[in-house]
Amino acid sequence: MASSTNVSNLIAEQRSKSKRRKLEKLVPFILAGAASISVLTTAGILLTLMVETVMFFSEVSFREFFTSTDMQPLNRSDPSFSILPLLSATLLSTVIAMFVAVPVGLTTAVYLSEYATDKARRVLKPIVEVLAGIPTIVYGFFAFTFVTPVLREIIPMLDRTNILSPGIVMGIMIIPMVASLSEDALSSVPNSMREGAMAFGATKFEAVVRVVIPAAISGIIASFVLGISRAIGETMIVTIASGSNKNLTFDITQSMQTMTAYIVEVTSGDAGAGTTAYYSLYAVAITLFFFTLAMNMLAKWISKRFREVY
Amino acid sequence: MTELSMKKNVSIQEQPEEERESVFEAQGVNLWYGQTQALHNIHLKQREQEVTAVIGPSGCGKSTYLKTLNRMVEMNPEVRISGNISYRGRNIFSRRFPVEELRTRVGMVFQKPNPFPKSVFENVAYGPKIHGIRDKQLLEQIVEESLKGAAIWEEVKDRLHENAFGLSGGQQQRLCIARCLAVEPDVILMDEPTSALDPKSTMKVEELVRELKETYSIMIVTHNMQQAARISDRTAFFLNGEVVECDTTDRIFSNPSDDRTEDYITGRFG
Numbered sequence: 118m119a120s121s122t123n124v125s126n127l128i129a130e131q132r133s134k135s136k137r138r139k140l141e142k143l144v145p146f147i148l149a150g151a152a153s154i155s156v157l158t159t160a161g162i163l164l165t166l167m168v169e170t171v172m173f174f175s176e177v178s179f180r181e182f183f184t185s186t187d188m189q190p191l192n193r194s195d196p197s198f199s200i201l202p203l204l205s206a207t208l209l210s211t212v213i214a215m216f217v218a219v220p221v222g223l224t225t226a227v228y229l230s231e232y233a234t235d236k237a238r239r240v241l242k243p244i245v246e247v248l249a250g251i252p253t254i255v256y257g258f259f260a261f262t263f264v265t266p267v268l269r270e271i272i273p274m275l276d277r278t279n280i281l282s283p284g285i286v287m288g289i290m291i292i293p294m295v296a297s298l299s300e301d302a303l304s305s306v307p308n309s310m311r312e313g314a315m316a317f318g319a320t321k322f323e324a325v326v327r328v329v330i331p332a333a334i335s336g337i338i339a340s341f342v343l344g345i346s347r348a349i350g351e352t353m354i355v356t357i358a359s360g361s362n363k364n365l366t367f368d369i370t371q372s373m374q375t376m377t378a379y380i381v382e383v384t385s386g387d388a389g390a391g392t393t394a395y396y397s398l399y400a401v402a403i404t405l406f407f408f409t410l411a412m413n414m415l416a417k418w419i420s421k422r423f424r425e426v427y
Numbered sequence: 428m429t430e431l432s433m434k435k436n437v438s439i440q441e442q443p444e445e446e447r448e449s450v451f452e453a454q455g456v457n458l459w460y461g462q463t464q465a466l467h468n469i470h471l472k473q474r475e476q477e478v479t480a481v482i483g484p485s486g487c488g489k490s491t492y493l494k495t496l497n498r499m500v501e502m503n504p505e506v507r508i509s510g511n512i513s514y515r516g517r518n519i520f521s522r523r524f525p526v527e528e529l530r531t532r533v534g535m536v537f538q539k540p541n542p543f544p545k546s547v548f549e550n551v552a553y554g555p556k557i558h559g560i561r562d563k564q565l566l567e568q569i570v571e572e573s574l575k576g577a578a579i580w581e582e583v584k585d586r587l588h589e590n591a592f593g594l595s596g597g598q599q600q601r602l603c604i605a606r607c608l609a610v611e612p613d614v615i616l617m618d619e620p621t622s623a624l625d626p627k628s629t630m631k632v633e634e635l636v637r638e639l640k641e642t643y644s645i646m647i648v649t650h651n652m653q654q655a656a657r658i659s660d661r662t663a664f665f666l667n668g669e670v671v672e673c674d675t676t677d678r679i680f681s682n683p684s685d686d687r688t689e690d691y692i693t694g695r696f697g
């Protein structure tokens with residue numbers, strides 16, 4: 118009894134120390150400060166992009182940028198600016214990447230979540246995730262020095278730099294993301310769904326295709342959309358392996374330049390500050406920014422809209 | 428002719444319970460989860476158009492036994508089974524009896540309602556679709572009949588295309604029964620189908636079970652002894668993985684032959 122009174126006295130004494138109170142009042146500010154760093158950075162980037170983009174559009178018309186087909190920013194006598202060639206390259210490489218990442222990623226996810234034994238899963242999942250840890254420069258190198266030569270054996274008309282090979286390699290890079298996120302979505306489908314399906318004589322595969330995947334579809338689609346966003350923003354692989362021809366085409370054997378690769382080319386010194394070519398960077402960057410922003414928002418919306426409550 | 432029909436009537440009336448054709452027959456069934464034995468030497472019969480209640484304290488193996496009948500228990504890779512179970516004379520563990528076929532004949536209703544995250548219609552049409560029925564009109568007919576069979580048609584007929592999760596727990600469970608009826612099973616296994624439901628929904632499911640036994644053989648696991656007494660023809664009492672006693676429900680509840688059964692049903696343990 119006596120000791121408990123002592124303890125409560127001690128506690129009361131400690132509580133009344135003003136140092137402790139001050140710290141307590143400071144904590145929310147410190148935390149909010151940390152949180153605001155990323156918000157302010159985003160705002161700052163967006164502001165810079167907008168200011169410079171306005172400069173660009175004072176020199177090049179909106180119409181030329183979005184509807185003409187010629188992109189020759191460094192032509193001294195008659196430069197022309199059009200985002201369409203860059204856009205076509207970005208879209209093509211993204212489509213190719215998703216052709217690789219979606220089927221492979223999804224089947225990997227289904228295998229890991231539905232078929233693999235615990236032991237196999239414990240070994241395989243980290244290996245798949247190692248793919249995500251490889252630096253993109255290594256992937257770019259791999260595309261240029263290995264995949265392209267192999268593809269040229271099969272498709273002789275393939276250019277030495279082309280959009281097909283980096284597209285495929287980008288897909289490989291995205292597989293772990295699609296696989297890992299889809300696997301999370303599949304494993305969160307409760308077992309009672311599988312049991313329910315199989316209790317009517319569905320085979321395991323039928324249960325997976327008709328019940329488990331539809332039940333996890335929001336997470337799966339969100340993983341695809343995030344994969345697309347990743348592909349749109351990917352830079353190193355395309356810079357190395359797809360060349361710098363600003364080609365408006367849908368021929369995947371040709372060399373093309375994506376939005377990201379264009380930014381790399383122009384920032385690495387070819388355009389002096391204050392030139393139109395320099396400002397065009399910002400117009401391209403802001404287009405890129407809106408694309409990935411839209412994709413991320415779409416992913417969020419999908420996973421919210423189609424979320425199943427089990 | 429009169430004579431013949433007379434004779435027929437007489438024979439039906441005089442046919443003792445024992446002679447109803449058995450649907451499931453378990454002989455010496457043992458089951459292990461890894462090293463732990465969950466079922467010991469089970470001998471049990473399920474007869475046609477009867478409701479058999481399986482009662483017993485938690486962990487006595489009654490759900491395990493039920494899931495053994497449609498081989499769902501084998502979804503746990505650690506399970507080993509010995510002994511013999513025949514379904515209408517066919518060994519259910521035989522290679523020549525695909526498990527999908529068994530499960531089509533033997534439907535199951537689970538403890539917690541587990542509708543799929545789809546519309547009411549799609550939930551019921553799921554089974555027939557799996558088995559290759561595509562005709563839209565036929566599917567609509569099956570869905571309506573199944574929902575009527577599960578006494579839920581009136582409640583959901585205007586919301587067939589809404590998500591099944593919008594239904595109440597009791598409605599979901601009857602939807603699951605409808606889903607089960609849609610493939611026209613022979614036997615329905617029910618694993619504590621009312622333990623997650625309120626008393627009113629429980630009553631509805633019980634009424635439904637009484638109706639369904641006209642057409643189907645039903646085996647129901649329950650914790651609720653009044654329920655067993657109300658709806659079953661026959662009761663099996665499980666204890667520690669063994670069948671202590673299996674007899675007509677009247678006899679089990681009025682004059683059990685084993686003391687342990689009496690102790691359990693009078694609430695002295697469990």
